[in-house]
Amino acid sequence: MSERSEGEDGNVLRSKRDATRYQILAEIAERQPAVSQREIADAIGVTSQAVSNYLRDLVEQEYVRKHGRGRYEVTKQGVDWLICRTDELREFVQHVSDDIVGGVEVETAIAAADVSEGDAVSLSMREGALHATPGRSGSTTAVAVTDADEGTDVGVTDFEGVLDYDLGKVTAISVPAVREGGSGAVESAVVADCADSHDLLAVAGTEALAAARTAELDPDVRFGTVEAVREAATKGLDVLLVAVTDELTAHTDALREQNVRYEVIDVRA
Numbered sequence: 001m002s003e004r005s006e007g008e009d010g011n012v013l014r015s016k017r018d019a020t021r022y023q024i025l026a027e028i029a030e031r032q033p034a035v036s037q038r039e040i041a042d043a044i045g046v047t048s049q050a051v052s053n054y055l056r057d058l059v060e061q062e063y064v065r066k067h068g069r070g071r072y073e074v075t076k077q078g079v080d081w082l083i084c085r086t087d088e089l090r091e092f093v094q095h096v097s098d099d100i101v102g103g104v105e106v107e108t109a110i111a112a113a114d115v116s117e118g119d120a121v122s123l124s125m126r127e128g129a130l131h132a133t134p135g136r137s138g139s140t141t142a143v144a145v146t147d148a149d150e151g152t153d154v155g156v157t158d159f160e161g162v163l164d165y166d167l168g169k170v171t172a173i174s175v176p177a178v179r180e181g182g183s184g185a186v187e188s189a190v191v192a193d194c195a196d197s198h199d200l201l202a203v204a205g206t207e208a209l210a211a212a213r214t215a216e217l218d219p220d221v222r223f224g225t226v227e228a229v230r231e232a233a234t235k236g237l238d239v240l241l242v243a244v245t246d247e248l249t250a251h252t253d254a255l256r257e258q259n260v261r262y263e264v265i266d267v268r269a
Helices: 016-031 037-044 048-060 076-101 188-196 206-214 226-234 245-257
Strands: 064-066 072-074 107-111 120-126 129-134 141-144 153-160 169-175 200-204 239-244 261-265
Touching: 016 037, 016 048, 016 072, 016 076, 037 048, 048 064, 072 076, 120 153, 169 188, 169 206, 169 226, 169 245, 188 206, 188 239, 200 206, 200 226, 206 239, 226 239, 226 245, 239 245, 245 261
Parallel strands: 107 129, 169 239, 169 261, 200 239
Antiparallel strands: 064 072, 107 153, 120 129, 120 141, 141 153
């Protein structure tokens, strides 16, 4: 392998020149052998002339081999250089993730009253969202890392204690496909009664939406995906899920995995 270029010190992020060389080599490796300097320039945000200059240097250093106009190939030396720099980048990203970002965990809460950066707050789960109340009166406390007015979002960190709240439950109503009766096969009055005792109404499927509207209900979640329903329940909300029959299994499987209570009720007319 050829000698390192001037300024190269083992971390591609420390040299703008090496960072650009890295990007160009990666673009060539992806596009070879037919490589447009304009495409590379557009992809990495530099001028075509800059790409041309870098390519000339890379050819001279035997990182790239040129095969006529617009045809380039990354050499073994170039591949080795890319692999080495990629390993260094991977180690650096891991360090940032584990030692820097991972070491400063910040969550977002709703300020229950005005909060200033550095204030101690007590945390609670209400209406499916984390709330921060000034003071240390609760069983779970943290420290605010931002200022916030009442009702706005605030960053919190340095958690102490365990946040104690009950998971929500899911009541699922199965609506048959339209060819099997659709929303017309569902007892609307029962759907409406069920909605009164739940925090959230989610529908999944067109027949389910029709069943909710027939019961004169306005869904809180128009597209009741597995992730949305499960997230709501794990945040303490009781969810009424009105779903087309063939979508129901995916929901119940996900709820079981998260140990979320659920029941499926029959409301066919």
